[in-house]
Amino acid sequence: MRHRLKDVAERAGVSVKTVSNVVNGYLHVRPDTRARVEEAIAELNYRPNLSARNLRKGRTGIIALAVPELDIPYFAELARHVVTAAAEHGWTVLIDQTGGGPEQERKVAGGIGDHLIDGLILSPLALTADDLAGLAGIPMVLLGERIDHGPADHVAIDNVAAAHAVTTHLLGLDRRRVAAIGAQRTPEGASARLRLAGYAAALAEAGIEYDERLVAPAPAWHRADGAAAIRHLLTSGVRPDAVFCFNDTLALGALRALHEAGLRVPEDVAVAGFDDIEDGRFSVPTLTTIAPDKERIAHLAVDLLANRLTGNPDAPPQELTAPHHLIPRESTTP
Structure with a gap:
């Protein structure tokens, strides 16, 4: 049986209004009275009727x-x-x-x-x-x-700063042909544009020329798009030694395509992603990434x-x- 506010009031020996004040967190209730009401609530396992409360508030x-x-x-x-x-x-x-x-x-x-x-x-x-x-x-x-x-x-989050950080990490490993996977030119690609800007800024800061051939578009940020982008880069004559993928699912697809091409990660090509999804902690190898909180x-x-x-x-x-x-x-x- 679902107990009512009236049942709690009777058990605690107080008015229904007092129980309501305790349930709704009003401060002006004497400590001993509040304690009796809370004890009665626990004994009866009373749960407020949230639907009725929300209706009264118009929510x-x-x-x-x-x-x-x-x-x-x-x-x-x-x-x-x-x-x-x-x-x-x-x-x-x-x-x-x-x-x-x-x-x-x-x-x-x-x-x-x-x-x-x-x-x-x-x-x-x-x-x-x-x-x-x-x-x-x-x-x-x-x-x-x-x-x-x-x-x-x-x-x-600050996408430009985050992309700058992960690109700088790759450059700090003495990688000089860092590819970027996930570029999007459509109006919907706001995140892609910001991450590309952070990537380009890190290259400029390191004195490395921006090479459009190392920027691979991805119509969606799925695993298949990451794998397709790697295959495109490897067959285009521009061999990257590191890859920054604009999200982790692209990176997981990239890892698979690099494995199929007989390339070792990170010895031949270092790979980093973005998002810190759980799958990246269990991939082989585990995935370097930007972790938004x-x-x-x-x-x-x-x-x-x-x-x-x-x-x-x-x-x-x-x-x-x-x-x-x-x-x-x-x-x-x-």
């Missing part, structure tokens, strides 16, 4: 996380951290996959459905700041690099959303940068 207790692709491990791992962070606020997370398309992104940015969700964490690829400004929408936090300084709070990204995004829902909904949008760090592993340092 559902549900937020949404919308990402381009759930089969990209980075987004799956990020989603896990968002679910954990949201649970601290008593929220349930609805997870949606947009495919990076404008119509689906516009749909989720508009709230998915009337009164279905209280807020949204969105990683857009197609929408622009103008697109979002034209939507009535709901409280929203943006992730990634597609939109910054837009109409909503935004959390990202996914847990911190998730908590920043959820806390920003909570501030919009329960704090100051009209405050100017905030731009927050989460930390990252380089993790050297066997694919660059045997």
Whole structure:
């Protein structure tokens, strides 16, 4: 039997209002009274009716996380951290996959459905700041690099600095023909452009000329694209001695293609990725990578959303940068 607020009040010998004050965290309750109420809650295993509470507040207790692709491990791992962070606020997370398309992104940015969700964490690829400004929408936090300084709070990492760090690491191993895999020329390729800029800056800083032949495009950042890019580089007459892949799934594909070509990693070609997905810790060799603090990204995004829902909904949008760090592993340092 599910116990009610009235049952707790009777067990503790207090009013229903007093139990409600304790459950909702009001400070002005005498310590001995609070202790009796908490003891009664524990004895009866009382759980607040969150649905009723949310209805009284005009909320559902549900937020949404919308990402381009759930089969990209980075987004799956990020989603896990968002679910954990949201649970601290008593929220349930609805997870949606947009495919990076404008119509689906516009749909989720508009709230998915009337009164279905209280807020949204969105990683857009197609929408622009103008697109979002034209939507009535709901409280929203943006992730990634597609939109910054837009109409909503935004959390990202410094992609230029991160790419500069991993390229500098490769150059520090006395590698001079460092390839970059993952370039994208489309409007959706904001992350790719920033990582390419960091790569180019590190080359310039080391006095190495930027060679367009060492920059391999990838229409998507999947394993197959990484393998295809390596095969293209090896057959084009430009033999790299190191490869910076713009995400770890590209790097895993690159490792496979290098193995098939009879090249040793890292002795013949050093390989580094980006994202620190779990698969990279178990590949052979293990994968050097840039580790964005996914847990911190998730908590920043959820806390920003909570501030919009329960704090100051009209405050100017905030731009927050989460930390990252380089993790050297066997694919660059045997």
